[in-house]
Amino acid sequence: MVGPARFATLHTCFDLGVVDALRKEPGLTAAELGPAVGVKPEALEQLLRLPVKEGFLAQDPDTGGYALGTLAEVPDKDLQRVLTFMGMVKTGMLRQLYWLADSVRSGSVVGLKELYGFDGTMFAAAAHVPEVRDAWGPLAQNETASVYPWFFRSFDVPAGARVLDVLGGPGLGSIMTAQLKASPGLRVTTFDQPFFEAECRRNFAAQGVEEQCDFVAGDALRSLPGGYDVLLLKHFVDMYDREDVLTILRNCRQALVPGGTIVVLAPVYPEDITDPADYQADFFPAYILGCVMGRGGLQPVSTYSSWLEECGFEVTGVTAKDPADIPPDAIINRVVITARRRD
Ligand SMILES: C[S@@+](CC[C@H](N)C(=O)[O-])C[C@H]1O[C@@H](n2cnc3c(N)ncnc32)[C@H](O)[C@@H]1O
Structure with a gap:
């Protein structure tokens, strides 16, 4: 049941440029990342729950800032494929x-x-x-x-x-x-x-x-x-x-x-x-x-x-x-x- 929802959420993180933005500048909070990708910070926080849950992204519990999690380990050619x-x-x-x-x-x-x-x-x-x-x-x-x-x-x-x-x-x-x-x-x-x-x-x-x-x-x-x-x-x-x-x-x-x-x-x-x-x-x-x-x-x-x-x-x-x-x-x-x- 959750397959299409998971697909849409994860694909949208790439589509919006969230992954690229965090690759360039790790540690951005939702308040900083939202304007950078043209999305309301509250909506972004919602979207990022799933990739954080899965470990694709990591969230600092103190600052709330995001960084690439396991996604950082994926070679570019594999990610592009x-x-x-x-x-x-x-x-x-x-x-x-x-x-x-x-x-x-x-x-x-x-x-x-x-x-x-x-x-x-x-x-x-x-x-x-x-x-x-x-x-x-x-x-x-x-x-x-x-x-x-x-x-x-x-x-x-x-x-x-x-x-x-x-x-x-x-x-x-x-x-x-x-x-x-x-x-x-x-x-x-x-x-x-x-x-x-x-x-x-x-x-x-x-x-x-x-x-x-x-x-x-x-x-x-x-x-x-x-x-x-x-x-x-x-x-x-x-x-x-x-x-x-x-x-x-x-x-x-x-x-x-x-x-x-x-x-x-x-x-x-x-x-x-x-x-x-x-x-x-x-x-x-x-x-x-x-x-x-x-x-x-x-x-x-x-x-x-x-x-x-x-x-x-x-x-x-x-x-x-x-x-x-x-x-x-x-x-x-x-x-x-x-x-x-x-x-
Ligand atoms: C799936 S592609 C074939 C892929 C190709 N053999 C390859 O290795 O990439 C389908 C091809 O079959 C052709 N085709 C479909 N039905 C045909 C038919 N009845 N007679 C001749 N060619 C046909 C299409 O024009 C298309 O080029």
Whole structure:
């Protein structure tokens, strides 16, 4: 019950500039800090009860002055990462979730319609609505920076292979494949909707990989181009319901040469959903149904594996991130599943 109230209070302390002000000048009382951040001292005292209770801030019992508590120990890059996530939660989740029941009923993101008049997914909204793009873009960049290096270490691409990045958006997956898996004759294709083509080709040229990379437009639910050795499916199998995932996986099988490899990067539920240390069920149902897609959702590895088997693949590996490389604030738990096309 107290989650949203705690979130709003703590985020507001950052929003108002209280944390920055105390970092610059520790020991300020509410009477001094209030005018510095443009807030009535009495209201500020109320807001600061929670961060003092939690130890994020410390209050001197004699002077009443405030200083950073445990927040002083958080490295700036960790704090910025957490604040980026909190910014997305504030802008991209809290208000949309008012319509969660309507979104679940209708299978569409009703919050995006109500707030922005936008009929579509959050990914499409990010291309058209600046507020959505500004909230989600930096988060996506942070996530990509932390995930892609690990992802690309998790599988091999044979020399001279043909690689298809399925639903590859503006081309980053193809660019990184060309750069990190370089070999003579390697060719990488981004497959996505036609409106990504111009941006994608611009990105290839800017990174100097336009010779190795190409773009093909289409609808993955209908068919994919064929003749590939490796297919990358990054961050989207959780965006579809079962039947659509199976359709895409069958299309993927057709797109691969016999013995070819499919590499799936996805967040997953733990096999034991009651695991108290895992937060996927706390976050993703509301996020995906109410804020991003209005449909779809995560599955455990065992379900993705059985779907792959059902669609003509043999699962060859499942890689999880080393726990030592996962920051304590991380919610999302991803795996890489590799599978071979059975002939
Ligand atoms: C979640 S993003 C994919 C993320 C991307 N693979 C990555 O690693 O960052 C969804 C992408 O899927 C594309 N998309 C959604 N449905 C599609 C379909 N039926 N056919 C082709 N592309 C589709 C969207 O245009 C968007 O670029």
